Amino acid sequence: MKLLITGATGLIGQQLVDKLFQEGHQIHYLTTRVSQIHAIPNAFGFLWNPKKGTIDPNCFKEVTCIIHLAGATVSKRWTASYKKEILDSRVQSTQTLLAGLRKQKGTHLIRSIVSASAIGIYPSDLSKIMTETIQVSPQTFMQKVVDQWEKEVDEFQSEGLSICKLRIGLVLTKKGGVLGTLKIPTYFGLGAAFDSGKQGQSWIHIDDLTTVILKAAKDNWEGVYNAVAPNPVTQTVFMKALARAMNRPYFLPPIPAFLLKMGAGEMSDLVLDSHWVSCQKISSHGVQFQFTDIEKAIVSLLD
Numbered sequence: 001m002k003l004l005i006t007g008a009t010g011l012i013g014q015q016l017v018d019k020l021f022q023e024g025h026q027i028h029y030l031t032t033r034v035s036q037i038h039a040i041p042n043a044f045g046f047l048w049n050p051k052k053g054t055i056d057p058n059c060f061k062e063v064t065c066i067i068h069l070a071g072a073t074v075s076k077r078w079t080a081s082y083k084k085e086i087l088d089s090r091v092q093s094t095q096t097l098l099a100g101l102r103k104q105k106g107t108h109l110i111r112s113i114v115s116a117s118a119i120g121i122y123p124s125d126l127s128k129i130m131t132e133t134i135q136v137s138p139q140t141f142m143q144k145v146v147d148q149w150e151k152e153v154d155e156f157q158s159e160g161l162s163i164c165k166l167r168i169g170l171v172l173t174k175k176g177g178v179l180g181t182l183k184i185p186t187y188f189g190l191g192a193a194f195d196s197g198k199q200g201q202s203w204i205h206i207d208d209l210t211t212v213i214l215k216a217a218k219d220n221w222e223g224v225y226n227a228v229a230p231n232p233v234t235q236t237v238f239m240k241a242l243a244r245a246m247n248r249p250y251f252l253p254p255i256p257a258f259l260l261k262m263g264a265g266e267m268s269d270l271v272l273d274s275h276w277v278s279c280q281k282i283s284s285h286g287v288q289f290q291f292t293d294i295e296k297a298i299v300s301l302l303d
Ligand SMILES: NC(=O)c1ccc[n+]([C@@H]2O[C@H](COP(=O)([O-])OP(=O)(O)OC[C@H]3O[C@@H](n4cnc5c(N)ncnc54)[C@H](OP(=O)(O)O)[C@@H]3O)[C@@H](O)[C@H]2O)c1
Pocket: 006, 007, 008, 009, 010, 011, 012, 013, 030, 031, 032, 033, 036, 050, 069, 070, 071, 072, 073, 085, 089, 093, 116, 117, 118, 119, 167, 168, 169, 170, 171, 172, 177, 178
């Protein structure tokens, strides 16, 4: 297959590109940075500027599937202007892709789009298991962002594409992401959960996530799918597993929610919200997980 990837230079994108090359696929990718156009060996980079709605039309040439991962990181302080960027980067990039495709006036070969989404669309709940069939009624900032992002992706129906939205959980990778952030305090024996520590953490190992993305593209999945591993854990279990994997002590009590809210404001939702998310649908679509145990998953990613 020849695939067009947005966000290919990011945490998930880089690993996905490796996987796609291992399996013999060809890659076009869109980047907002001139410096990244030749950054991925053997892939072809094209420029776009979703803020201005511009896109290099050559990116679509001979492509049959789009994998849409682009979006400004949510792990940066949520000021009013940055919240706008979090939303705009997802909505405008989706709109720019679609407008670019429409300009091809039916001459393109693209049949499907697999788009990143996030489990942050689900309401926070300390015990309820979230499946794809649950009706969402967005209340929080993150829920509203993901909801609008998914609705924008649905617009590709007008071009006759099959649409798959992957509600991705906490992605565990070697560098960066949630482990990158938590490894530092844990290394100093300062790892701790927040609030009750009972919040559900629905994680997925990057190797399993790239398998899921590729399978969704190859098998033309349509609709919403949770991209999480089979065994979510509480935040306390997660933090203890990280400390054990790093051979570090774990003794601190959970940090009270009010302290976190004072420091991080609304962004504290990222660690105070609880998501117990089901992977049953992707399992029934043939995904076989390499990593189902949190500690083994973490150990595999530590140097
Ligand atoms: N990592 C997770 O745990 C996780 C969990 C759930 C959902 N997701 C979603 O999955 C997607 C990929 O995640 P990731 O962790 O790989 O993200 P990432 O490392 O932050 O990379 C995202 C990519 O998006 C592009 N980008 C950044 N700001 C942009 C903007 N304003 N307009 C257009 N493109 C922009 C960048 O590519 P260029 O600089 O090359 O343009 C960047 O490499 C994101 O949409 C994220 O919300 C991630």
